[in-house]
Amino acid sequence: MKPFPLQDRGIPASQLVLGSMRLGGGWDQSPLTAAHYKEGHEAVDTALEIGINMFDHADIYTYGKAEKVFGKVLQERPELRSKILIQSKCGIRLADEHNPQRYDFSKPYIISSVDGILERLGVEYIDFLLLHRPDPLVEPEEVASAIHELKASGKVRWFGVSNMSAGQIKLLQAYSDEPFIVNQLEMSLLKTGFVDTGISVNQEIARNNVFPEGTLEHCRQENIQLQSWSPLAQGLFSGKALDGQSEAVVQTAALVRQLAEEKGTTAESIVLSWLMRHPAGIQPVIGTINPARIRACKDAATLRLTREEWYALYTSSRGARMP
Numbered sequence: 499m500k501p502f503p504l505q506d507r508g509i510p511a512s513q514l515v516l517g518s519m520r521l522g523g524g525w526d527q528s529p530l531t532a533a534h535y536k537e538g539h540e541a542v543d544t545a546l547e548i549g550i551n552m553f554d555h556a557d558i559y560t561y562g563k564a565e566k567v568f569g570k571v572l573q574e575r576p577e578l579r580s581k582i583l584i585q586s587k588c589g590i591r592l593a594d595e596h597n598p599q600r601y602d603f604s605k606p607y608i609i610s611s612v613d614g615i616l617e618r619l620g621v622e623y624i625d626f627l628l629l630h631r632p633d634p635l636v637e638p639e640e641v642a643s644a645i646h647e648l649k650a651s652g653k654v655r656w657f658g659v660s661n662m663s664a665g666q667i668k669l670l671q672a673y674s675d676e677p678f679i680v681n682q683l684e685m686s687l688l689k690t691g692f693v694d695t696g697i698s699v700n701q702e703i704a705r706n707n708v709f710p711e712g713t714l715e716h717c718r719q720e721n722i723q724l725q726s727w728s729p730l731a732q733g734l735f736s737g738k739a740l741d742g743q744s745e746a747v748v749q750t751a752a753l754v755r756q757l758a759e760e761k762g763t764t765a766e767s768i769v770l771s772w773l774m775r776h777p778a779g780i781q782p783v784i785g786t787i788n789p790a791r792i793r794a795c796k797d798a799a800t801l802r803l804t805r806e807e808w809y810a811l812y813t814s815s816r817g818a819r820m821p
Contacts, residue, residue: 502779503723507679509656511583513774513799515552515725515783516545516792522563530563530570538567541787542578548796554682554725554783555619556587556630557611565618573620585626585680586615587660589633601633608644612653627654628680629670631661642674649676658682658723663710667722680723681713685780687750687772687815688731692724697821718778729773729782736765736794746817753814757807763797768811770798775808 504511521538522530545553555565565586572579588611593599602608608629615624627648629641648654658680659667671678685692691709698707717724730736734747735754751765758765773780784795803811813819 500779502781503679503717503721504781506721509583511552511781512550513779513781514548514550514770514795515554515585515781516541516550516787517554517727517783517785518564518568518787519556519559519785520564520787521567522560525560527561530566534563534567535570537787538571539574540789541792542568542571544789544792548793549799550792551581552583552585554585554587555615556590557615557618558590558592558630561592562614562618565615569618569620579621583625584619584621585628586619586624587628587630587682588612588615589630601631601635603629603633603636603641605640605644605647608641609647612648616653623653623655625655626658626680627656628658628660628682629662632663632666636670638670638673641670642676645674645676656680660725660727662713664713664716665710667713667716677720678722680725681717682725682727682783683709683713684728685724685726685773686729686731687735687754687769687811688747689728690812690815693776693812694816714778723781724778725781725783726773727783728785730766730769730784730786730795732785733791735769744817746815750811750814753811757803757811761801763801764794766791766794767797767801768803770795771801771803772808772811774798774801775803 502513522534555568588608589601589603591600591602612627616622645657656679657676658678660682662681667678667681691707692714694707695709695711732738735751740748740751754765754768758768770782773782786792
């Protein structure tokens, strides 16, 4: 398989990434326990076991507890820091008793967010910082200034975005000397908009597709790493109960199982390999911290679906023949 964009840039990242959103228990202010820290160690160990060396965070995940759990793992095993890549995100401010949920790309907030991330993780720098969701009130000059300061201080090595269109990336890039090299979007066998946009040009079905047109192509042209959040579609195609699901989902889950049996692998690996077969070099960010489910993903990077298998899964998932 050819290198994916981060590897093309000389960054030694694994193509699978472990997401941390479920570390630290619930989205509440309950205190962390020994069980949470144990869960963190087990998730990290299992990820390393199957070759994952990149870990995805966000400052809001379980109200910061996810980063604290990961920080505890690093504190107890400091030798890990030089062997892994850490990514986190900022820009979402959660609702509180005085304010609604909002997005904030102001320079002071970006800088303070990174300082909080570093403190919770107990590290001097993170490898990647992503701007989490587009801020309608963004001043790109402020973002550029924040990025320059974070880079110069050594707090962040590389920068990217999440949930952004090509136009939004271009606007930010026009003001920043530092390249945006990652864009994390929801893409999966369930959320096929990234494919639909390309094959539905001048088709009626395109009306209902929200994936931003031209974004996939822009990222490929600029060697921007496309990352997929929720790539396993919360287990819909790999064992989750399908009561109430559409016929397309039920049939696709059956096809995934069939292919897994034929290839002697797991449903999880089939679902991920479908994403990774795309020539954009998509990097799935798996959201589970269950060791068994992490291990079930281990074949994804070495499997290669045929063109016919890829199209069979896609056609099944979209529930309609190709136009």
